[in-house]
Amino acid sequence: MSDENDQDELGATMVNSAKVDEPKKEKRVFGDFELDKKLGQGGMGEVFLARQVSLDRHVALKLLSKEMAKKKGFVERFEREAKSMGKFIHPNAVQVFAYGVTNNQHYLAIEFIDGQSMQKWMDQLGKLVVGDAIHVILRCADALRVAHQDHNVIHRDIKPDNVLVTKKGVVKVADFGLAKAIGEGDEEEMSLTQSGTGLGTPLYMAPEQARDAKSADKRTDIYALGVTLYYFVTGKLPFGGDTVVKLIMAKEAGKYDSARKLNREVPEKLDMIIDKMIQKDKQHRYANCDELIHDLDALGLENSALSFLGGDATSARRTVASGGGASAKANMSAVMKTSADIALEKTEEAAAKDKAVWYVKHTNQKGQTVITKMQAAQIQQMVKAELLDLKATAKRGEKGEFLPLAQYPEFQDFMKKRLAKQSAQARGVNMKEMYAKIEKEQKRRKIFRWLHDKVEGTLGGIGFILYLAVIAAVLYGIYWAFPYARDFVASKFGLEPPKPPVVNPVGPNEPAPKSP
Incomplete structure (x- = not known):
């Protein structure tokens, strides 16, 4: 998926400059919707800022292109995913309002977000403070948690462009257009991939998804979320490459600079959490978002509201029980009630x-x-x-x-509630012991890696010296054995060895003395 298409799809849920209430000279009517203006055009079709007349609310209206509608099985899947995500109501996910067909054209009406993407915020800020980064990631993780567990759906394209923030600081995960129901048939998955809409974004994509899109699962989203968190706190991506192939090879190698190395404000425990999220082998990552949320909450580093928004930001309560962090306690007094x-x-x-x-x-x-x-x-x-x-x-x-x-x-x-609180407190106490064990294990790993590198370096140097010594020994052996070999060949074939030239000791013009 190209960057241009990413931006077009992103425009489906947000606007950055034009005012919503700005009067329009002409308005195109599409069923129950008045189209205010075109926000963009992507691989799936056109996207408009529209007003749903019956409910008097602004929405982002996606109109499926006729070319995509002709693809075998795509409309059926598009409709099925729209209905599935229509049931997915979460405060940190862009909501689907309506799906239907008007004038033989399929449409999808989704929540309109008056704000901008985290990618645009990163373009302005360079990187985020740790508390803001954790604030955003926790809310994304909670939205994914509900999508994974309650709706059996994975996103497959988590990235800063698909994380939106309203003017009041509410985080929204957008564009479930690549979403896939876990366990779907191979035939449907292949058709989606062939249509060019199931590939995700290589910079944030997990290695297994790059190898085979059908292998994506919950941990695939966690990997992309981990790369996003790394990017938030460092301003850089862990893996790079001049081409997509080189990028995928770098991810397969799994070598990168730790987030703490690039930003000393990143605590060691958060650095270890990021490392676990972006392990190349998905078996070594967090198994689900619950585990991830628990560890991030236990750090107690989350800002209750996004600091880069200033006084406009609100502190909305998350829907999951916190793990005892300081910011989670602050959120208990939020305006929302469960x-x-x-x-x-x-x-x-x-x-x-x-x-x-x-x-x-x-x-x-x-x-x-x-x-x-x-x-x-x-x-x-x-x-x-x-x-x-x-x-x-x-x-x-x-x-x-x-x-x-x-x-x-x-x-x-x-x-x-009392039992849950007691369990949370017990987990908070046990987290200290757990992190102490992790730190010891991390130190052992560092020592082992240091010894391994030293041994490899030493053996590499010794091996090179031995290699030169062998070459020198062979050359010396040839030099030493050549006279013997020459004499052996001469005697074998009756050849006389070459005689040395006679030197005249008298001079060049005088005859040499005769021998007696």
Whole structure:
């Protein structure tokens, strides 16, 4: 895919200069849409900024070209992917609003993003501060996590051009146009590849995807996300080449300068995370986005809002449970509420109306087991304040038996949240031990590599000296054996060896003395 096509496809979801409400002299009507202006044209067709009349909202409208519509199986797949991504609703992914056919032309209406891509931000900034880079990557990883796990879809073209940021700082993963349902048949995959739309972008593409597009899986997206993170914190790409072939060969070799070497502000732990994300063998990468999010969260380095946007940036809460990082704690006070939060509020409202007496068996601060009379609302508050131990039991009224609090609907969600918090805290403590082990392993690797390089260098030098010595020995042997070989040949064939010339000691004009 060319850079020009990338930019055209990117224009499908964003605008950078023209104002949305700018009046137009002429507007083309396309079904339920008024086309305001053309944003670009790519391999799949034209892209317009449009207004959906029925809902009075601006969208990016992609019109599939007639040439692509003629390709065997492409329309069916385009429709299937549109429907699949239409179900994919995530705050950090560009949403698909509508798909259909008008005037025998297929269209796709997607969320319009008033902002710009991370590639354009990188062009302006050169590189990002670590906190901003992690902020963006975590939100991309969460969107991919949901796409992978809940919809069984991989993106296959993660890159800064496909990561958009609104003017308020909301990160959006765009262009699932290359998305592939995991486990699809080979025939469909081959047709997509042959159409020139399934190849991805070589600079960020994983080695296995370059070899065979059908082999792409979750770890393929993680690799591309890792290259993107490396680029964010260093301003450079880990692999390069004058041609696509040389670029792929560099990726296959897997050798690159560490992010920390290029930017000393990159912590060693983050450097190790990036290294794991872009391993050439996908078996050595993170198995899924959950693992990646957990390790990035544990660093506690994420900025709550993007600093390069200044005062316009907002701190939107992520949809996944954090791993205990400092920024994750800051995000807990965000304006967004999850369905779990709403459910807890409803449970609290119901408990406030319940005047029944509960008997709670728990351990007090002195370590004694006691039974205390409470109402449901009091028990909920005690659980939230962590004043009741996790082994506490209760019964409603005097009759019945004591059961764990988690078995009662009134307290079930509160106990789950308490257990999740305790598990997160335990993971945070264990992360120190884990990173200590990783650091030791990394030091051992560095020592081994140093010794390996020294041995290779030493053996290389010794080998060269030995090579010269052998050549010298052979030449000396030839020089030493030549007279013997000459005499042997002369005696074998009855030849006389050449006699040395006679030197006249008297002079050139006097006869030589006769021998007696």
